[in-house]
Amino acid sequence: MEIRVTRDTMSDIYFDALRIRNQVFVKEQGVPYELEVGNALEEASSVHFVLYDDGLAKGTVRLLADLDDKTALIQRMAILKEARGHGYATLLINRLIEFAKENRLNKLELHAQLSAKGLYSKHGFNEVGQVFEEAGIQHIQMERTIH
Template sequence: MEIRITRDTMSDIYFDALRIRNQVFVKEQGVPYELEVGNALEEAAAVHFVLYDAGVAQGTVRLLTNPAGSSALIQRMAIFKESRGRGYANVLLEELVVFAQNAGIEKLELHAQLSARGLYDKHGFAEVGDVFEEAGIAHITMEKGLNKQKNH
């Protein structure tokens, strides 16, 4: 297993991320493509993580840091349907948290689909606020404070 990271929206890594996101969010969940990849500035500003197993892209997530750099949003966590249940999301999330800590980010936030709350809870994220709808899917905001040391 290997995780590759890019900010280059013309790279093969980024195109692998888009392919996974298109399959999971657009085709599987019915999210309009314009909502999924609608903001080119956000896409270019984000750090994209792609997990490869035996050289084949299996999952992705992106990290979008706020302009001040003290907090960041975790977005677009997606694992191919046939690859779920293998721990890929856990590996991606752990790698992203270490990356964020090393970048000096103090707080991570995400909008979790209700079906994924358990994953984030297991990694120390806490629910904040009420359930809301995003792209026709129920979500909850979750946050995690980071310290300078790596969490294990």
Template sequence: MEIRVTRDTMSDIYFDALRIRNQVFVKEQGVPYELEVGNALEEASAVHFVLYDGGVAQGTVRLLPHLDEHSALIQRMAILKEGRNKGYGTLLMERLLEFSKASHIDKLELHAQVSAKAFYHKYLFTEVGAIFEEAGIAHIQMERTGLAE
């Protein structure tokens, strides 16, 4: 298994991330494509992580740095259906956390689908605020601080 990282929105890695996100969010969950990939500036500013198993892209997540450079937003965690329950999400999250620490990011935020909040609890994320709807799906804001310690 291998996790490749890119900021290049013209790379094969990025296109693999888009393919996974389109399959999971647009086709499976019914999120409008314009919401999923609607902001070219965010796409270009983000760090995209893609997990490959046997050379085949199976999962992705992106990290969008905030302007202060010491905090970032985790977004678009997606694993293809055939790759679920194989630990791919764990590997992606561990790699993202390593990258964040090495980049001196001290605070991470995310909007978790309510069904996935237990996954993020394992990585010391805590819930902030009330459940809200995003793209027609129930979400909860979560955060983790103290990464740089």
């Protein structure tokens, strides 16, 4: 098992990330494609993480970092349906936290789907504010300070 990281939106790693996101968000959850991959600047400004098991891409997440502010936004966490329940999301979250420490980030923020809130809570993320709707799905903002 390995997690590959890229900033290159023309790389095979990035295309694997898009394929997973399309499967999970667009096909499974019904998010319009334009919302899922609508902002080319955000895509190009993000760090994309893809988890591979036996050479196959199983999950992805991206990190939109504002390194001047020392805060980064976790976005687009997706695990293929058939790959859920194997701890892949935890591995990706741990890698994001490691990346944040390596890059001296102070805080990670995210908009968690309510169904994933417990996962992030287990990793030290705290709820901030009220439940809101994003792409027709209930979310809650969460954040974690990096030590």
